[in-house]
Amino acid sequence: MNENNIINEVLGKIKPVPAEQQRMQEVADRIISLVNRTAAGTGLTDVSGMLVGSAARGTWISDEHDLDIFISFPEDTPEQDLKTVGLNIARQVAADADNREERYAEHPYVHAVFGDYEVDLVPCFRVGSAAQIKSAVDRTPFHNLFILDRIKGLEDEVLLLKQFMKGSGVYGSDLRTGGFSGYLAELLIIHYGSFMEVLQAADGWKSGIIIDIIEHGNKQHNDPLVVVDPTDPARNVAAALTLDRFAGFIDRARQYLDSPAIEQFFPTLSARLNDAGFDNTTSNRGTFLMALVFERPDLVEDVLYPQLFMLHNSITDLLSRNRFTVQNGDVWAGDRETAVVLELEVWQLPPVKKHTGPPIWEKSHAEKFKQKYLQDRGFSEIYIENGRYVVDIQRKYTNATDLLYNEIHTCRLGKHVGKSIKSGFKIFQGSELLELDDQGFREFLTGFFHLNVIP
Template sequence: METYTDIPEKLKLAVLERIKPTEPEREKLLTIQEELASKVKTAAERLGISDVLVRMVGSAARGTWLSGTHDIDVFISFPEETPREKLETMGMAIAREVAKHAEHAEDRHAEHPYLNIIYKGFDVDLVPCFRVASASRIKSAVDRTPFHNDFVKPRVKGLEDEVLLLKQFMRGGGVYGSELKTQGFSGYFTELLIIHYGSFENTVHAACSWKPGQKIDIMQHSEIEHDEPLVMVDPTDPRRNVAAALSLDKFCMFIDHCREFLKNPELRFFFPAAPLPLKDSEIREKLEARKSTQLAIVFKTPDVVEDVLYPQLYKMEQAAAALLKEYDFTVMKTGVWSGKSETAVLLELISGTLPNVKKHIGPPVWVKTHAEKFKEKYKGADGVFGGYIENGKYVFEIQRKYPTAKGLLEERLMTCSLGKSVCKSVSEGFEIIEDAGICRLKDTDFRVFLRGWM
């Protein structure tokens, strides 16, 4: 058992100095929020839509946002009984009216449509929602958010710095963000951890002993069982797990990050050095040293949002690995990388080639009809090297259909079950590149990814 040192006060202050919004930054945000709120109200009046309330939610409204991030979440709420269609058309009409003052506007879609705008440099989501009586009566996932605000705001008061430290610490460990790309911890989750454990330090200490099955239920009101690695029962909705999007590996990466940090509490756990992109010469050296086979399936990046793209990429990664295994290749590791123009699914194999000969085992000799049929089919047939009996069974040494992994993928990748957008892009064309061939991909971000890969 490790003994852990205390986290020096000096270190926390040094971190906060870099991540805590300054007073002018706060004032600016507040002004922008007020401007937006009044623009929503004016827009509703102008459109003759009554009974609309505007609410600021998310970390910007709770004082738990990291300096330098410019996200504002504006919720436009309609009475519960408003028909969904009407909510969408009226909500979007108001949002579009507000967007007339914005630098940029873009339609987005979660469970229902919302508008993302850039307003005076701030990244603002204008989200229509239902004003339901309680979070367990929501009609759409976003309806919960105002309840989160009501729960968190009074309880996190005075603990905002602790939340900031935890968010930055999770960023440093690569586990912050509940998008489907990251599958890590959400902002709301970090706030609940601080409310539950009382401080950043307590949270980090507690997490060192977490195991899958860990459950935190602040309100003691859990109604159903969950099978995710970590369950944080939503204090505003007894049936929801706030950590539902967290993957087992991100959960464990966080535990590891906490343990390493407490052995050596240093700034680098909050601000890790940015990894340098791998140079061509380094790629070649590493390939030479590893002596495995690297394969990359490269195709044009589908034009869809990350929350749609990444689940499909993860599915493709699994499907490609399963195909290779089915044909006797040993896959050591898989990964995905996606850039603006190209996307790559990476596979590292023990070897990308297999012998031409393949051992094909048949039925036991005493299972007469089957055994005779089997023997008849293979004995002396084209491409059969030989046959013998082993452990009572006929064995023939036959020609392997796919002696190279590259050939297998080129021929059979399209038979894998792929997500819609990925399937479309892959069917328009893909390339399998091998070993030093990956030097063709020059994207800096890809080269940074490769540094972590090999």
Template structure:
């Protein structure tokens, strides 16, 4: 059996950037920095231009295309200056292809030689706790990691990042709910190596507390401040949990995958094999377990990824609740988008057609007003009853909807939806049941592996 150390060496060979790639990255970054410095001089602003993120810290992975350049303005200029002079410097540094994006305040997203360069204005502060916006803290993160991470540990971070990518747990964005790059760096600083981290995490039991700088007297004190399964106190800001965006699902995925990696090391954890399963096989799997697939297809709003996935997650919860409210048991649910023109809400249902009637249980007999309301409200839908059982009124009433397709077509707007998705659903929507999903499978190539993962359930790394 291949050892974990051998696997790690092979992973590092594949993920460590080549010298040529490093030179290309720094050529692009330095050009942006020079243009930003020139723009600041022209505008008479004493701005400090810094490279941030994994590039600056030396923990980036081969093929990464995201670069971060920060325009650090004097604090006395105030937050409004970020939207005016800060943004103007960023525009001049961006070149020809750029767009304005928004987080707490605007920044410029530029495309230069195939790289996505975020040019972000922020304010200079003496301590991270004095920040006016979240990004003001970023330069402190960069400095802390550069001071505490050895050259060898930078490679440990790279291996960890690829492991998390392989198991679908890398990225703190809403879409993933996983580990951020900064969190990866802090975990390696804390545990020293990738192997030690997976060995320790295999025995984690939430809440897990990591406080590298000892900001709190005890783990219990940190737990009182932060409610989260993993608490990693930011070394530069004691009020922040670096793992706040990490969902319990992704933490559990990491723990489970760490255990399996230790038991049976394999490159499949880092690069899971693709799933190429013909549509008819997928449908047969669902038929064999006696359940059904339902998909609601619609358009994709043209917004930033974070905004989109916030809308998708909210809408998915709302539609799932709608189905459950009308008696359709949801076995699994997922939202998918190619983030361009397509959105699909995908459900596995116990049944797509329900019996005409259902038993509705009313209030206890001794609650007179509630009893009266129940019997009056259900009168028009009664198929049998009412009768008393267990001290309560019961009726056998007619369901409002027996067909999941009709429910999704007619009542979707009564669900709690994100407003942008509500607009898209008004423009176009299509409900597909079971074999009808072949239309999606054929028309949207990117959706095929998502559908296969949804049907098979088992993680590809397992």
């Protein structure tokens, strides 16, 4: 299939047809009208709803019916009023939703489901310019204005880039994914001009590349990709993009340029690991798998995952300090449980441990070391190696599981994760991991072993 045929087929799958576009707009208009009526009913005639994000810009992918509706308050509104009154309006608007929940970012907001439409109802300040924002969400309407002024005629290019990023596993700026946001994809299209030109540019990217569309950046950033926000000279739109996601996009771009295939937009992932597949994989790798499992804290993912990553890094450091070599590690969060999963090259050590003391010429320290181990001998007499006193002593932990079980309290846990762990945790080993009754965990394990990488 040639490139044009691929592009046309992809667009045929992802571009909303006019009827779908009309229905999306009707739902948005209805909810905005309800926001306005609800606000007016409480005497707030200067509070209004507005549609932002990809739905407002015509850059949303078919069947992804996500609406970002902001509840806009005057700039001089007290912050506490915005939180309480804004949340109350959002609650009333979502009263008849099929499902709704309150979520918390910088300000509380309501996530509601109306049929097959997912709606975020977000209070914000209506400020005069992006330089006057009081919270991060206040910047979004200015993103809208910038994109709408420049995206006309490029909507299909944005759709192609978004779907390509999804197929490459690099789309989503949430802290779990660490990929490209929709706004970032739009800016790349505006800067380079088309989907193919973005890929061609990415072929030559190196870590640290800077894109400043209106040439107003005023701050240094230490990120793989720097795209200066046209509405804020100090902000990097690509700040959430990790080095691996950045490199992954470059790799996929090169593959497509070399050999275009529709499968790169819609990859077929490997089936979830079944019990036999898990046993074969771990047996062939010859490593040891363990998981710290505990109850999931009641947090949104962008608050939960930084704590999980911190815990993962701290556990890895604990194991490494004690000579248990970690081959691979990641974190997972399901609806009920959370896990830090580690694959170890070395998980069992002998009872004996070499303990090295100070150089002999550091007399005071050397004598203290010598006296201590003359009285408390281990597996050997004190001997000299490379000019230092050395003694072979009893290792405190010979098993990685015992170490983690007894020393988890010394790790950096994070407030909410720490509270959950203190209320109870389990350590699963090897095939015990299969006891986690969650299909999402099987999918996680497939990715953990890198079994779903596009060939």
